[in-house]
Amino acid sequence: MSMKLRYFLLGGAALIFAARPALAQTADAEEGSQGIADIVVTAQKRAENLQSTPIAVTALNAEMIRDKGISSAADLTAVAPSLSVTTSPASSTNMQLFIRGIGDIDPILTADSPVGLYVDGIILGRAAGSAFDILDLERIEVLRGPQGTLYGRNTIGGAVNLITAKPAEDFHATLDGSAGNYGYYNLKASVDTGNIANTGLKARMTYLHRQRNGYVDDVNAPSHRDPGAYVLDAFRGAVSFESGIFKLDYGFDLSRRESYAPAFQLTVIRPDVLEYLQASPALGGNAPVYSPERLASIALNQGKMTDRVTGHTVTAELDLGAATLRSLTGFRRWSNRNAQDDLDGNSGLVGFTVSPEVLAPPYTFNPLGVNELDLFSTQNRRRQNQFSQEVNLLGNIGDRFEYVLGGYYFREHSKEYNPQNFLLILPSPVPIPLTPDVTVNSFGVQLSSLTDYDHYNKSAAAFAQGTFELTDTLSVTGGVRYTHDKKHLVQRAPFVRDLRASYEKVNYAFSVDWQATPSMLLYARTASGYKAGGFNARSVNSGFNPESLTSYEAGIKSDWLDRRLRVNLTGFYATHSDLQLQQLQAGSGGASSVTVNAGKARYWGIEAELTAKPVEPLTLGANLGYTNRKYKQFLILDPVTDQYVDVKDSARFMIGATTTISAYAQLDIADLEIGRLSIRGDYDYRTKIYYHPTTVGTPYNDQIAGAPRSLVNGRISLTDIDLNGAKAELALWGKNIFDKKYRLFGIDFGSLGFAGNTYGEPATYGVDFRIKL
Numbered sequence: 001m002s003m004k005l006r007y008f009l010l011g012g013a014a015l016i017f018a019a020r021p022a023l024a025q026t027a028d029a030e031e032g033s034q035g036i037a038d039i040v041v042t043a044q045k046r047a048e049n050l051q052s053t054p055i056a057v058t059a060l061n062a063e064m065i066r067d068k069g070i071s072s073a074a075d076l077t078a079v080a081p082s083l084s085v086t087t088s089p090a091s092s093t094n095m096q097l098f099i100r101g102i103g104d105i106d107p108i109l110t111a112d113s114p115v116g117l118y119v120d121g122i123i124l125g126r127a128a129g130s131a132f133d134i135l136d137l138e139r140i141e142v143l144r145g146p147q148g149t150l151y152g153r154n155t156i157g158g159a160v161n162l163i164t165a166k167p168a169e170d171f172h173a174t175l176d177g178s179a180g181n182y183g184y185y186n187l188k189a190s191v192d193t194g195n196i197a198n199t200g201l202k203a204r205m206t207y208l209h210r211q212r213n214g215y216v217d218d219v220n221a222p223s224h225r226d227p228g229a230y231v232l233d234a235f236r237g238a239v240s241f242e243s244g245i246f247k248l249d250y251g252f253d254l255s256r257r258e259s260y261a262p263a264f265q266l267t268v269i270r271p272d273v274l275e276y277l278q279a280s281p282a283l284g285g286n287a288p289v290y291s292p293e294r295l296a297s298i299a300l301n302q303g304k305m306t307d308r309v310t311g312h313t314v315t316a317e318l319d320l321g322a323a324t325l326r327s328l329t330g331f332r333r334w335s336n337r338n339a340q341d342d343l344d345g346n347s348g349l350v351g352f353t354v355s356p357e358v359l360a361p362p363y364t365f366n367p368l369g370v371n372e373l374d375l376f377s378t379q380n381r382r383r384q385n386q387f388s389q390e391v392n393l394l395g396n397i398g399d400r401f402e403y404v405l406g407g408y409y410f411r412e413h414s415k416e417y418n419p420q421n422f423l424l425i426l427p428s429p430v431p432i433p434l435t436p437d438v439t440v441n442s443f444g445v446q447l448s449s450l451t452d453y454d455h456y457n458k459s460a461a462a463f464a465q466g467t468f469e470l471t472d473t474l475s476v477t478g479g480v481r482y483t484h485d486k487k488h489l490v491q492r493a494p495f496v497r498d499l500r501a502s503y504e505k506v507n508y509a510f511s512v513d514w515q516a517t518p519s520m521l522l523y524a525r526t527a528s529g530y531k532a533g534g535f536n537a538r539s540v541n542s543g544f545n546p547e548s549l550t551s552y553e554a555g556i557k558s559d560w561l562d563r564r565l566r567v568n569l570t571g572f573y574a575t576h577s578d579l580q581l582q583q584l585q586a587g588s589g590g591a592s593s594v595t596v597n598a599g600k601a602r603y604w605g606i607e608a609e610l611t612a613k614p615v616e617p618l619t620l621g622a623n624l625g626y627t628n629r630k631y632k633q634f635l636i637l638d639p640v641t642d643q644y645v646d647v648k649d650s651a652r653f654m655i656g657a658t659t660t661i662s663a664y665a666q667l668d669i670a671d672l673e674i675g676r677l678s679i680r681g682d683y684d685y686r687t688k689i690y691y692h693p694t695t696v697g698t699p700y701n702d703q704i705a706g707a708p709r710s711l712v713n714g715r716i717s718l719t720d721i722d723l724n725g726a727k728a729e730l731a732l733w734g735k736n737i738f739d740k741k742y743r744l745f746g747i748d749f750g751s752l753g754f755a756g757n758t759y760g761e762p763a764t765y766g767v768d769f770r771i772k773l
Contacts, residue, residue: 035563180766
């Protein structure tokens with residue numbers, strides 16, 4: 001453990017003990033005081049107060065979700081310290097989650113994400129297709145650090161659990177609507193039946209329609225087909241039944257999203273490639289479009305993308321007296337069809353090309369003349385279905401020991417059919433005259449590749465965790481989990497092969513927590529995590545090994561000043577081995593992202609979450625995440641020397657920012673005659689981020705990096721408006737209100753000679769309304 005982290009933890013401990021008298025006074029405050037509200041979470045498989053849960057977890061309830069304007073999973077970025085969320089250029093539904101710098105940028109279906117995304121305790125097996133619009137949420141929980149005991153494999157970075165709203169006890173009907181710039185509008189209707197004839201049966205149904213035009217103009221398409229445009233229709237139904245010792249919850253969701261990929265534009269072009277492309281206008285084509293800054297318009301040739309998702313969840317509980325038997329069953333089906341995705345931001349380019357025979361013996365130079373160019377495009381069809389079953393036994397032995405026992409099974413089948421087209425530009429040994437006025441020094445070779453495979457994935461696990469109260473204030477918790485994974489790849493292109501692999505791992509967690517006062521919890525925890533290995537479906541490099549992480553952390557959760565100030569702090573240190581990282585390899589077989597086991601790394605950092613209510617109408621909040629990351633080994637194959645080199649000193653960590661800061665201020669004025677007025681501002685800051693780990697094979701990695709950025713959102717709402725017994729709300733909102741231009745993602749196409757970026761959304765604004773009966 002580094003000296004910096006030791007000093008941080010020792011200093012924090014000294015501060016804690018010095019503060020004990022003040023906190024003890026807080027415990028004697030009157031019960032009726034108006035302080036910061038508690039949130040109940042299920043991060044450890046049982047309902048607990050957030051402030052009494054000895055792990056690093058952030059939670060938002062339904063009101064907080066609405067106040068922050070969270071409408072899709074991509075809006076989760078500023079929710080918790082050290083959390084970063086982005087989407088890939090190829091699809092707005094491919095989401096990448098990073099916690100404490102750990103995540104995955106490749107949505108390929110043969111690899112797993114190291115951050116688990118769950119809906120009602122059911123994992124979404126694929127990052128692809130997970131950036132769904134949030135339909136009907138009751139709570140969001142973000143668990144930071146490895147969760148390998150209770151949540152299992154592929155949670156070495158942490159887990160995000162989205163908990164949907166359950167049917168209410170009484171009848172309710174709610175209508176939500178929104179309208180904004182870029183043709184945005186949203187309509188959501190929800191109905192709760194209440195307890196039907198006092199039978200214990202309740203139901204809730206929600207329908208959502210949401211659409212928006214793109215925010216970058218495609219000169220080749222109307223507004224509703226601009227990059228980033230989408231139309232979504234979704235339905236969710238929930239049924240609850242409770243009778244005596246038995247409880248059942250069933251959820252069904254169905255969604256269809258038609259969209260166009262975000263605007264990807266070229267930001268860097270190699271000089272010889274640019275010279276070749278600049279001949280296009282003289283040959284009757286368009287001029288190349290590229291800029292290191294966000295463009296207001298580009299020329300694309302892309303088709304519609306369609307995502308369909310169907311999900312079923314069943315949670316059943318049986319009260320056995322001294323224990324509770326719980327079953328969680330999930331089934332999910334997702335399909336994605338991308339008619340055409342133009343990833344270069346240019347259409348109508350023309351240039352002199354030759355046939356691909358120039359690249360292989362006998363190296364025949366066969367001119368094809370001047371033709372339309374396709375720098376890089378892809379068509380993709382993907383589908384996935386999964387089934388999972390988990391059984392838990394939760395109970396107590398005596399007054400001081402509680403336990404969770406569980407078994408888990410997961411089965412998945414996914415498939416992908418992905419043709420790519422791309423242009424390789426090569427120097428000509430002699431100038432090539434094309435017209436009396438045009439001579440070029442390069443020629444283009446239009447190439448294509450195909451990736452076609454089926455992938456099968458099975459996982460089984462058994463786990464146990466128990467907490468023993470040594471005293472009324474001191475507890476120890478220990479847990480262990482055994483996991484066995486099997487993977488099977490049946491590939492038809494670009495290689496014909498049948499590959500199988502199996503992996504197994506034992507993970508553990510151990511923690512000590514001390515309730516120093518009723519308002520302060522101290523804890524220390526160590527845990528291990530495991531991410532399964534897998535296959536490279538795009539590369540002759542067939543597979544990669546599992547990766548492992550061991551983490552140590554200590555924290556404090558405390559309420560001060562009559563519960564008007566909440567301070568939660570965490571310090572952590574982690575070691576990472578056999579990291580799975582993506583590198584782009586471009587060549588005659590196509591531009592392919594390949595996963596490799598890079599080596600070793602270590603992390604240390606601090607996280608802080610602060611909430612203050614200095615006076616009753618005003619609430620202030622902030623969170624800070626700082627992660628210091630360093631590779632201890634990073635072996636990479638140099639394409640020039642064909643030798644492995646250790647680039648640990650120059651390698652970059654991807655996507656996850658070193659420092660994340662978010663803050664908000666909300667003023668609630670409750671005594672207006674027409675309702676309750678709230679004014680809120682949110683701020684979010686991220687340090688510089690990179691999109692590739694090295695400059696080996698991706699020479700423009702530094703040039704396409706995302707610069708530090710700050711975003712400001714605002715919201716003014718009027719709630720509790722009385723409409724003859726119904727309640728109404730009205731709100732004005734703005735996101736990125738200062739129109740900050742920032743990069744969201746980047747791809748360096750390496751030997752193809754160009755690189756590009758997608759950019760975050762510009763300033764958006766609109767109005768929300770709600771009517772509730």
